[in-house]
Amino acid sequence: MADYNHRKIEKKWQKIWEKSGIYKTKEIKSKPKYYILDMFPYPSGEGLHVGHPRGYIATDVYSRYRRMKGFNVLHPMGWDAFGLPAENYAIKHKIHPKIAVNKNIATYKRQLKAIGLDYDWSREINTAAPNYYKWTQWIFLQFFKKGLAFQSFEPINWCPSCKTGLALEDLDGNLCERCGTLVEKKPMRQWVLKITAYAEKLLKDLKLLDWPNPIIEQQKNWIGKSEGAIVKFGVRCQMSDVKNNIEVFTTRLDTIFGCTYLVIAPEHKLVSSIIRQLADQVSNLKEVEKYIQESKKKSEIQRTDLAKDKTGIELKGVKAVNPFNNEEASVFVADYVLGSYGTGAVMAVPAHDQRDFEFAKKYNLPIKMVICPNYPKPICPVLDKAYIEDGHLVNSGQFTSLTSQEAREKMADWLKKNKIGGKTIKYRLQDWVFSRQRYWGEPIPLIHCEECGAVAVSEKDLPVKLPPIKSYEPTGTGESPLANITKWVNVKCPKCNGPAKRETNTMPQWAGSCWYYLAYIVKENSKFKIPMPTGRQENSKLLKKWLPVDFYVGGAEHATRHLIYARFWHKFLYDIGVVPTKEPFHKLANQGLILAEDARKMSKRWGNVISPDEIIKNYGADTLRVYEMFMGPFEQAINWSADSMVGSRRFLERVYKLVSSIIRQPADQVSGVKNSNLERLLHQTIKKVTEDIENFKFNTAISALMILLNEMEKQSQLSIVSCQLFLKLLSPFAPHLSEELWQQLKAQSSRQRRGSPKAAKLKVFKSIHEESWPKYDKKMIKEETYKIPIQINGKVRAEIEIETDWKDEKVKEAALANETVKKWISGKEIKKVIYAKNKIVNIVV
């Protein structure tokens, strides 16, 4: 018998599938849609390793299953081609990024095709293609027009190695997420997207999503909503009253009577403004300025190190006035307060905040308790740490005796009435620093005019194409390399026709991935036949038809980057009427990492990378697919194991051998053999595999197929129908092998029906992947007899066989009549007999 020749089979069917276009997205009216999407890759680096396709194989299995279930399936793939990884690769290898990226794309595509993935390649997109980024720019202009893209000069995080500004999301602690370099604060001109305007919606609408809990939690944390109050403290000096206010944000307004000093972040504008205005009143001005200089030099790590002593310096001569009791509080500048959060200034309540407590101890500041833990008993005045719980207010004027919760409400009302503050909500989320001083990104489509300021490029002039350039390496000056191309930079103002310059910053790598799932929908063949500025009818019709993405699969590392950004853009597009849904991705699953055999991440650095190419060559794409789905739970990280993989190969070889033996048998020997046990198992397996695929539990689905195969191998005779059902169940996992055997079986059964009129029809190619998914028969699944265990006092002692229709009493009688059971219960009193239907009997003695 010929061996299972995976190379021949896989090549053959990949060719036929491509030629017959079975994976092209169909739009059959009677069928419901299903949009399943992978997070598209950056085509950088050295091609795929075996870890990358885990998610792709899963969506492939799922999309094949859905297609067989009768859905119009949209399952596209594309390339996130702009951005730092691609550009750094290009610089390292001294090739133009465009050439490098295209080369990498070709490699990726070849590798993905070799796995036999069912993508509709007619919808392939590339974020670095002008006809694509035209619409990325168009969306940016809509942000700009709505005032949600704005210019800012605040200090931002700057990576000295990547030579560009970064967003908060691009950091890993205080390191550049990309290259691991310590980032610096650098004041520079930048474009910012006002994602904070969507903070509340991004938070609230999480409940519309069917996403894994950890991702939801991470997003909640990232947005970091806290409800509190703003309080304006007056500023008073020795010489005179000043009109200045210090605004603080607090979540513990109830503790305000315990406020004994205020703290302002050193980088806060307020500090410089106070120093400027009150220079002659601050007696220790020089020391204050020195402290500010020093804290600027400190890295964020040094500043935010919890173990470190808190430092600060008093603004001597300046006092803040607590509006609730008119008491004076000292004012400190200290770097344990962050300029980027809240108002950049806090009221310090050492008795009820651990940080303030430590600071107060160090600088000998008064500690005043105003929350009583055991009201109405008197408070114990000696604290060894801050009392941070809620309680009842004491020493708090008219608010004394209220609970913390009541006090927060009433005090906020009082603030509002007196117009010195009130309730407010702050978010940890910061606006998205959206400009990069790099070459390989979408040019920001704006023009700077001396007269008119920043002006949008006219939509009809989009795309603003990235110009060819000699040196695409970053300049490090804070300008992108585009700034050197005077010919490209100097333009006329679209508004006044006067001399103007193009914006030379480019967009961050996340821009293109913010709307790519829309691009697949509106793209047909090699062009965007229907252009994006929606509102055009055909377009919104399509978006309405396919949105939202029903199922999105990708890495969990995108939780607070891509997945926040894309939701933000989608919500904005929803608000301006482009998309019909509030959320882009309904259901989400995250694949676990595949680690190398040494339990480290696969990396060229460790020399432990395994390429899918060699696996496919030596074992076959189907083996790779089955192994990756079988190796463990989909969402769990797992080590690659070459030893374990052979099990998947053996399984497929046994399938090949078994079905081939049926095919070779004379037709009359293989049909019509009935075996109720096998049929029952077959239907049970249909149920199990169907449910497991639905739940992304591929490992147990494959194990069920193995159990079925084990049983089928034991049969002396097998029906073609059984084999066909088995192949259908296997086909999403091992599409090539299933197709090969399916077509051979079909030819075999057509030989059986030779002469019948149906035979002619069979000549038309129909792939197993276009067949319908098997249904199970509930009646067939039911067992007629069960073996159930008998427990005595919760320990299994015997087993009896019962029939399904036995009454409870009969089962109990049978259990008690069992010889082994008799032995165990003899001489003991039977207190209770519990029977769980068709499961277990427990006798309590």
Place this chain on the structure above:
RNA sequence: GCCCGGGUGGCGGAAUGGUAUACGCGCACGACUUAAAAUUGUGUGGAGCAAUCCAUGUGGGUUCGAGUCCCACCCCGGGCACCA
């Protein structure tokens, strides 16, 4: 510190509160072979001759019955973190 996950054989793992260890890998022994590989059959949590006992990170609890539910703790992975 806070918020998520997770701890089950030699290994990857399975198990709607109901026979813990399915399925696969590995291992042992047998068959085939001159031999080996491949294939194939049987066995395989631990202790014990056995009856039986002990095992799902640890300790308690609920229950006729707990890997699964509750409480406390330990360890591993991930996220956030001087966020006021």
